[in-house]
Amino acid sequence: MTNDDRVSVVRAILGEYVKSPSLRHLRDPYSLTRVATDIVKRLDRQSRTWQKWQGERETLLKSAVGCWIPVQDLRDYLNDLPGPNLTMTDVAQRLRAFEEEPYASYPNDELKDGCLALFAKEKAEGTELPAIIGLLSEHIEHEEERLRLERTEQYKHMREQERLAAEQRLLSGADCKWTQLGRAPQWYCRTNGRTYRLTPTSDKRWDLHRVNAPTADEKGQHIGRYGGRGDATKVVAQIAYQAEPRF
Structure with missing residues (x-):
């Protein structure tokens, strides 16, 4: 901004104005109006675009x-x-x-x-x-x-x-991504026809279980505890196509 030509123009005009030894002159409303008018005129003369718009x-x-x-x-x-x-x-x-x-x-x-x-x-x-x-x-x-x-x-x-x-x-019964039922805290997904449940823990982690149906009542087979749904999703993607024991 300090390299703007307009800044140089305004600074030069104000520099001349404050050279006055009279504090009364510097504070005089008429003198202030005159220097403000001079600034506006000088800037207007410099502008070469949109000259009809003032x-x-x-x-x-x-x-x-x-x-x-x-x-x-x-x-x-x-x-x-x-x-x-x-x-x-x-x-x-x-x-x-x-x-x-x-x-x-x-x-x-x-x-x-x-x-x-x-x-x-x-x-x-x-x-x-x-x-x-x-x-x-x-x-x-x-x-x-x-x-x-x-x-x-x-x-x-x-x-x-x-x-x-x-x-x-x-x-x-269709395969699906992680889904909640209503406002229940558990999340369910189904991959390769197998249903998995994620349950939040008190330490802000997730318990992953293999279950037969999307219900919180079934204990299911505990698979592991993970830091987030993303980690559990990677595990499900692997085990969903592996042989598993009947439970």
Whole structure:
């Protein structure tokens, strides 16, 4: 940042300003305003990009990012503000540049129709564009929260359906990965038609048993104690295809 030419410009102007021997002059509001104005002018002269975008135009268009306001309407309103005449391309590309900035709110396609309908309604009633932008921003915030909650519920429902399907697969006798039955602490898997049960221990390890059915009541044949399900899975992958004694 210290290598930025703008920093050098501001430092040079402030350096000249603080050379004043008068503390009263340094603190004078009028003098402060004058040096601030000088800084802004010098920086504006240095900028060679987006020269049509200054002051109110820049602020208003940036506030409209993500609101799905038609470019034609934005251009018409912005051309009534001080500054050179803007074309459709001027507005569309400046808006796109804002949308691509870090942390910007990129337009949500799911909200496009609702935003356009709300915009048309407010425009027909004569609402001023800055007020419409504020209304659309609130609308988008509420709608995105609604969509977030809906997706959360859909995800929970999907996970529950997957859990029930896994339970049914286990109970049907088919081979399956580690599966819980309801809220029971035990986990079961079936490999090569053989059922195995993992039970958590008080020292945060897992006891592996070979059982006939997915039930906690059966004692089963103890195979070993392991630090995690991954270790037990490796053991099951080996012993499930080996000869085993009847139990």
